[in-house]
Amino acid sequence: MSDANAQKVEQEEESVEAGVHTFSQESEWIKPEHPQLLAQLEWFQNQKLGLMMHWGTYSQLGIVESWALSDDDADWSRDGIDWEQDGETFKQQYWNLNKTFNPVRLQPDEWATLAADNGFKYLIFTTKHHDGYCMWNTKTTDYRITGSESPFRDHRYADICRHVFDAFRNRGLGIAAYFSKADWNTPYYWAPNMERSNPTWRGPSYHPEQHPELWEQFVQFTHEQIMELMSAYGRIDVLWLDAGWVCAESRRVPQDIRLGEVVERARQTQPWLLAADRTVGGPYENIITPEQTVPATALHVPWESCITMGTSFSYKFDDEYKSIRQLVHLLIEVVSKGGNLALNVGPQPDGRLPQGAIRCMEGLGAWLKQNGEAIYSTxxxxxxxxxxxxxxxxxxxxxxxxxxxxxxxxxxxxxxxxxxxxxxxxxxxxxxxxxxxxxxxxxxxxxxxxxxxxxxxxxxxxxxxxxxxxx
Missing domain, CATH: 2.60.40.1180 (Golgi alpha-mannosidase II)
Structure with a gap:
């Protein structure tokens, strides 16, 4: 193992703190060789402003997305859970949120129009967070927006990813599909009959090398989900991969999902596809993604800071949103240091965007209408x-x-x-x-x-x- 790899492994345990990821160093970025990928990176660096959306069943409770399910992360992720003291009871309440998630006020075209009219150039949408709940009509699990227990399953927008992607694409925005490589719902990752660690942690409940057949089921499950999104949901510009601890180099438990295999398979039909394998480095982290922070100095590689309009990635009741001055200065700092800004909003459980987020988008858009020349394609x-x-x-x-x-x-x-x-x-x-x-x-x-x-x-x-x- 090289010194650089050894250092990365040493840092792996600290790669996520309170749900916020660190980011890879500029020296870890590997320039793609394929001309189509290089052209797509130029496209990406021209866009400057993306809209990120964290949305799922958790929006109903106004709590942090997924993380409260991990006992290892309970010290920070369960701060807002004041109605239930027993962790196991809370987890069951969380898993049952799929039975009540019913965003009947969802209007994808209005979302897309708001974004396009206010200077946003691409969308990053959570197809699946760590909790495993799928926002598309997957065939791999019933834990999905179109599942048998979902009250939204017969709605005209039931396949949320399809309708949201189409709406934004029709307004000229690029599409990045956020996908968590971890999945805490599938029995192939948190296996209920295995020697589950106590407390649970963000990784698998078993050692993949000791149970290779079960791990292979998880690999195939993950590949099938990714390929559904990459083959049946139109043009995807970026496969935006979260859960950086799911990688072959993970120190605590190596978790090789053979990511390169599925990305290259997807590129057979979408040869422009960029991958953002967060915090992992290497050939499939085409974009470096700082979270809730801006690098101290300019970076000379493609990068994107994902930062919340308010204080939370997921919907939070009575959240406090940044001022227009803060947002404009944030965009200027990010762009002047060579990056894109992905501003995150958590939609409400009924499918509407919070008024605070709309105010942020419209205020930033008004400034960009006057000054966008100094931002876009620079x-x-x-x-x-x-x-x-x-x-x-x-x-x-x-x-x-x-x-x-x-x-x-x-x-x-x-x-x-x-x-x-x-x-x-x-x-x-x-x-x-x-x-x-x-x-x-x-x-x-x-x-x-x-x-x-x-x-x-x-x-x-x-x-x-x-x-x-x-x-």
Missing amino acids: RICAPYYTERCAFTRKGDSVYGFYLYPSDDSAVEASVTLPYTGKVGRVTLLGANDPLHFACSEEGLLIQLPPSELGGDSAPLAHVFHILAADE
Whole structure:
């Protein structure tokens, strides 16, 4: 084992803390060789803003998705479970949520229209979380939205993944299928008749090497589910794989599901398909995915931060949502460091989106309608991001952002951007009138026009369009 692999194995136990994943290092990224995958990565890096949705039976209780089923994670995941002290009783209550999940107010076309009209370019949708509940019409298990115990099974939108994928695709958005490699419902992973660990943990209830026939059943079960999604649900741009502990290198219990085998099989019909095998590294982690965080420095590989609009990935009653200023600054920071931002919303149990999330989407969309040129299809530009300044590049254009932390931030007559490239012309984005500027060792000093001064509150950001001087 190489030193790098040994270090990764050492870190594996800490790869998920309180449900939040760490992320792979830039050095672990392997560039694909196939031209179609390279083209798809260019497409991905142009998109910049995705909509992530964590949705399942758990939305009915307003609790964290799946994690409270794992006794090993009870110390943090059961904080909001105040009606039941006995863990086994709670688990049975959770498993029975499939009998009451009935999102009759689901309107996929309205979701897609809201996303498209407000600048989102792709969807990441939870087809299955760790609890094993399937949001598509799978043939592998009855624990699904179309299952015999589901009150939603005869609804016109019963095959939720199909209708949601179609609606977003019809509005021009890309599709990423979130899929958990773990499955705590199937007896092939948490096997009820085996020597289940006590307490339960996020991994299998048996050692795969000691029960190879059972493990092979789980591998085939997983492959069949993935292939259903990859072959019968239209074009999929990204297979977004969670549960990074399910991998051959897992230290506590090796869990080789032969992922490469099924991804390459899927690529026979979807040759553009990107894989995001989170925290695992290697040839099937085409996209690095920080969670609830932004890397400290720019990354020079494809990456995407998945961050919640509120405080929770799953639906949470009376959640507190981020301000539009926070969201705009978050998007600017992510993009200036070379990444995409996947903003997460947890739909309500009835199928509607929370009003707080709609406000977030519309507020961000309004800003993007004015400033999207400096965001979409851009690439990184040194010095990338500082506390109040950020930069992107597109062709011969450089875009400089000057961020205002709050409504009552002072707006001075001039701002200094730490940009030392050759400058021939500076305008405010969307305006034609050139601005007065001066270049020095400290950077680019720009005079703001009088129209930008004296407002009731500071703008979210000033966005400057910088053109290089002729050689």
